[in-house]
Amino acid sequence: MTRERSIPEAALPRLALYLRVLGELTENGAERVSSDELASATGVNSAKLRKDLSYIGSNGTRGVGYEIAPLVHALEGTLGLTQNRSVALVGIGNLGHALVGYSGFAERGFRISALFDVDPDLVGIPIGGIVVEHTRRIPEVCPERGVTIGVVATPGQAAQGACDLLVDAGVRCILNFAPVVLQVPSEVDVRKVDLAVELQILSFHASQHGPGTLPRVVNR
Amino acid sequence: MTRERSIPEAALPRLALYLRVLGELTENGAERVSSDELASATGVNSAKLRKDLSYIGSNGTRGVGYEIAPLVHALEGTLGLTQNRSVALVGIGNLGHALVGYSGFAERGFRISALFDVDPDLVGIPIGGIVVEHTRRIPEVCPERGVTIGVVATPGQAAQGACDLLVDAGVRCILNFAPVVLQVPSEVDVRKVDLAVELQILSFHASQHGPGTLPRVVNR
DNA sequence: ACCTGTGAAGATTTTCACAGCA
DNA sequence: TGCTGTGAAAATCTTCACAGGT
Numbered sequence: 001m002t003r004e005r006s007i008p009e010a011a012l013p014r015l016a017l018y019l020r021v022l023g024e025l026t027e028n029g030a031e032r033v034s035s036d037e038l039a040s041a042t043g044v045n046s047a048k049l050r051k052d053l054s055y056i057g058s059n060g061t062r063g064v065g066y067e068i069a070p071l072v073h074a075l076e077g078t079l080g081l082t083q084n085r086s087v088a089l090v091g092i093g094n095l096g097h098a099l100v101g102y103s104g105f106a107e108r109g110f111r112i113s114a115l116f117d118v119d120p121d122l123v124g125i126p127i128g129g130i131v132v133e134h135t136r137r138i139p140e141v142c143p144e145r146g147v148t149i150g151v152v153a154t155p156g157q158a159a160q161g162a163c164d165l166l167v168d169a170g171v172r173c174i175l176n177f178a179p180v181v182l183q184v185p186s187e188v189d190v191r192k193v194d195l196a197v198e199l200q201i202l203s204f205h206a207s208q209h210g211p212g213t214l215p216r217v218v219n220r
Numbered sequence: 221m222t223r224e225r226s227i228p229e230a231a232l233p234r235l236a237l238y239l240r241v242l243g244e245l246t247e248n249g250a251e252r253v254s255s256d257e258l259a260s261a262t263g264v265n266s267a268k269l270r271k272d273l274s275y276i277g278s279n280g281t282r283g284v285g286y287e288i289a290p291l292v293h294a295l296e297g298t299l300g301l302t303q304n305r306s307v308a309l310v311g312i313g314n315l316g317h318a319l320v321g322y323s324g325f326a327e328r329g330f331r332i333s334a335l336f337d338v339d340p341d342l343v344g345i346p347i348g349g350i351v352v353e354h355t356r357r358i359p360e361v362c363p364e365r366g367v368t369i370g371v372v373a374t375p376g377q378a379a380q381g382a383c384d385l386l387v388d389a390g391v392r393c394i395l396n397f398a399p400v401v402l403q404v405p406s407e408v409d410v411r412k413v414d415l416a417v418e419l420q421i422l423s424f425h426a427s428q429h430g431p432g433t434l435p436r437v438v439n440r
Numbered sequence: 441a442c443c444t445g446t447g448a449a450g451a452t453t454t455t456c457a458c459a460g461c462a
Numbered sequence: 463t464g465c466t467g468t469g470a471a472a473a474t475c476t477t478c479a480c481a482g483g484t
Contacts, residue, residue, distance in 0.1 A: 007424075010453060016420040020399060034465065043401050047455060047468095054467060062466045063462040079420050080427030087419070094318035101314040104399055104416040110423075148426050149419065172429050173422040179240060179324055181263050189425045191418050196324040198411050199307070199369065200236040200299045202393040203330075204227075205409045206368050207300030209392050230475060254443065267446095267477060274445060282444045283484040444483080454473070461466085 007055045007078070014052050017042050019075045022068050034065035081109045088114040088147040088171065090162040091154030092122055092132055095177055099153060100128040113145045118158070135162060142169035153177045163190075227298070231272045237262050238269070239295045242288050254285035301329045308334040308367040308391070310382040311374030312342055312352055315397055319373060320348045333365045338378070355382060362389035373397045383410075
């Protein structure tokens with residue numbers, strides 16, 4: 001029983017990217033696309049793109065290209081987007097509010113179905129149609145609502161506690177916005193989005209652009 | 221004139237991570253740290269950590285470990301954080317507001333020094349002490365304020381236009397939150413944060429956790 | 441004895457380049 | 463001829479394991 005080759009981790013963000021751009025192409029009325037076209041629309045090397053698509057099966061026709069509709073279907077299946085995912089969001093501060101209002105989630109089949117915070121002024125208030133629960137109710141509410149993905153948007157010092165509650169509640173996938181390294185059991189998957197880190201990487205690149213670029217003066 | 225080995229791209233996010241954790245250790249009164257300690261605090265393999273630190277010079281003492289203060293200094297220098305960076309933010313919606321309020325930027329030496337939007341209700345209003353300018357004034361305002369990093373937090377269809385204005389204004393580093401592939405000249409560096417993509421990657425992993433995990437019922 | 445720094449091996453990812461089918 | 467699918471080469475990244483200071 002030979003283990004089937006699984007999809008390389010590095011390919012996953014690109015698969016999600018292809019999916020989005022294919023959606024845009026469909027809106028523009030396209031039905032077929034070649035690897036070169038999709039490659040230039042996504043900024044990915046076309047050989048890499050073909051290899052990525054080959055991981056999810058041979059969906060193209062030689063000499064022609066890819067039918068968009070079945071390709072989209074295959075991508076959605078691979079990414080597990082056919083089962084509508086229920087998301088819990090912990091921490092309804094500035095960022096939490098922005099996430100609740102972010103339409104990109106719903107467009108991709110992610111439904112925010114539970115909100116949690118410790119602030120008594122927030123608990124009981126509906127935001128975007130969902131009543132905020134107290135964070136301590138995570139273990140009770142998450143299983144009830146079939147939550148499979150937890151988003152941590154608390155301040156740093158509250159993040160590990162929120163994470164622990166989510167893990168207790170059976171959540172196995174966590175997206176962490178707090179500037180903290182979360183400790184989790186090995187079966188739990190954590191992805192981290194750290195805005196300060198992104199800026200620091202850019203800052204590094206800015207320093208590389210020749211230090212002469214900085215005090216640029218423009219004639220007026 | 222041999223080109224000095226440059227820092228691998230893959231190491232940059234880790235360098236930023238070490239920097240943050242070292243700051244926490246300093247707050248706790250530590251002055252020295254070994255690669256094993258820092259490795260377990262950051263979740264990075266200790267050999268990889270030592271190799272990462274070796275890219276920015278030999279900062280440790282064999283048999284002892286690393287002095288935190290000079291290490292922090294070296295990291296800040298490498299990441300270009302000693303020169304205070306001036307950041308422009310385009311698009312003051314939900315996410316833009318959250319970014320203005322995010323303290324993590326200031327803590328790392330990033331000063332948001334210009335805000336832009338096209339909404340006439342926003343233009344002229346101060347947010348977090350900075351008056352919102354109309355997006356069309358980017359080419360004028362950014363050079364005046366020495367902006368080196370631009371953050372695009374507009375809706376997707378406005379993102380390329382905002383990006384073009386930033387590039388015209390001499391900005392060479394862009395952090396893009398819009399779900400769009402920005403086209404830029406090769407000397408411009410774009411990093412992308414796509415929340416929907418992060419969720420889709422988690423969704424993939426959720427599908428891998430054995431489909432039996434989903435309809436988990438908890439006894440009460 | 442302890443811990444850094446690093447060659448070398450190993451793993452993963454990207455790119456090349458072309459065979460093979462429409 | 464045109465474009466996919468893919469072995470094989472190249473590049474990059476990670477891990478091992480130990481030499482070499484303190």
